[in-house]
Amino acid sequence: MPKxxxxxxxxxxxxxxxxxxxxxxxxxxxDFFLLSDPEFLDKMRRSRxxxxxxxxxxLDELKKEILTVS
Numbered sequence: 001m002p003k004x005x006x007x008x009x010x011x012x013x014x015x016x017x018x019x020x021x022x023x024x025x026x027x028x029x030x031d032f033f034l035l036s037d038p039e040f041l042d043k044m045r046r047s048r049x050x051x052x053x054x055x056x057x058x059l060d061e062l063k064k065e066i067l068t069v070s
Contacts, residue, residue, distance in 0.1 A: 034040050
């Protein structure tokens, strides 16, 4: 038979706060690593330029393209 353990609300709040802090740290580290990657930055610049000049495809076009390749 499982045992029920009561955890104080203050501890739950501390765990939740620590969890949010780790999530924020993970997000910032990810941003840092991506912004330090010249290949990623080049790809993002090209993507933005293509978007601005209208060289994009609609989601429906991409779906059709993927389904015909598969």
